[in-house]
Amino acid sequence: MLTYEPVLTGPNTDNVTKLKAAKFFASMAPSKGINMSAPISFRCSYYEKTVLPNLKPAERALFDSTYKFNKGSGREGFYFIDSFEKFNKNDALRHTVMDVANRIGYFEKIQYPVIYKYIVGAKRLFHEVAASEPKNADAWEAYIDNYYLIETGGCSPCIRYAGGRGDCPESQKELIREAFRYCGNDSTIAIWHRFIFPTSAPLPDSLEIVRFEKPQENTTIMIKHENHSWSDRLLSPDELSIVKKPT
Numbered sequence: 512m513l514t515y516e517p518v519l520t521g522p523n524t525d526n527v528t529k530l531k532a533a534k535f536f537a538s539m540a541p542s543k544g545i546n547m548s549a550p551i552s553f554r555c556s557y558y559e560k561t562v563l564p565n566l567k568p569a570e571r572a573l574f575d576s577t578y579k580f581n582k583g584s585g586r587e588g589f590y591f592i593d594s595f596e597k598f599n600k601n602d603a604l605r606h607t608v609m610d611v612a613n614r615i616g617y618f619e620k621i622q623y624p625v626i627y628k629y630i631v632g633a634k635r636l637f638h639e640v641a642a643s644e645p646k647n648a649d650a651w652e653a654y655i656d657n658y659y660l661i662e663t664g665g666c667s668p669c670i671r672y673a674g675g676r677g678d679c680p681e682s683q684k685e686l687i688r689e690a691f692r693y694c695g696n697d698s699t700i701a702i703w704h705r706f707i708f709p710t711s712a713p714l715p716d717s718l719e720i721v722r723f724e725k726p727q728e729n730t731t732i733m734i735k736h737e738n739h740s741w742s743d744r745l746l747s748p749d750e751l752s753i754v755k756k757p758t
Contacts, residue, residue, distance in 0.1 A: 519632045526640045530650055533636035536629040537657040545630055547618045547663040549608035551592050553578065557621065558590040565615045573607055633661050641690075648697040651690035655703055658683050679707055 515532035518524050553562055566574055578590040592598045612618060619627040637654040644650055659665035664680040684707055691704040
């Protein structure tokens with residue numbers, strides 16, 4: 512920690528050290544990554560003394576209809592969402608709650624009081640190195656590999672998430688597009704690109720199984736590999752047009 516702490520504020524740190532520091536700081540995140548999504552509950556005292564006084568009128572109405580006091584088994588109780596189903600299906604609601612939580616410092620002071628500044632620092636350092644050395648494949652790989660740790664919703668193909676958190680956000684897709692644009696010949700970056708954009712993977716000479724779904728954009732083929740395993744590959748609209756649909 513003491514080795515890399517100065518990198519957060521040092522103006523003349525070289526990129527090699529920045530990259531090492533970024534990877535170290537990213538390793539401080541929880542094993543399945545940082546979670547700065549909308550909280551499903553707030554401790555009673557925090558909700559009443561910090562959240563409510565900082566809400567705008569429209570936000571107050573939304574919070575009042577979303578969070579209900581629940582004594583539970585704790586000493587002071589919690590304000591808990593009244594419906595998981597409503598909460599999970601309402602993107603606008605969750606975004607509003609997340610924006611409020613971020614504005615009042617919930618993630619920095621309550622959820623991650625010890626590591627927050629290091630996670631923010633890791634994101635900044637990864638970006639700085641990749642931006643200053645766009646042909647540095649190692650920098651892009653480190654940024655991509657650690658993305659799921661330092662960005663809410665970031666995915667890793669090696670981790671199974673409950674609730675579908677494995678879907679990659681647009682920000683991660685854009686990062687991989689940019690890495691591929693500069694370092695498309697790097698084998699690891701190419702694998703990431705095929706994983707995120709499966710229609711970029713080459714088609715086999717013959718199709719073993721085609722699975723047509725509705726809508727047709729979801730049509731996939733199943734590719735058989737030499738080790739006898741199978742994997743799905745989405746078909747692009749152009750490819751779909753040349754595949755004969757079974758009658």
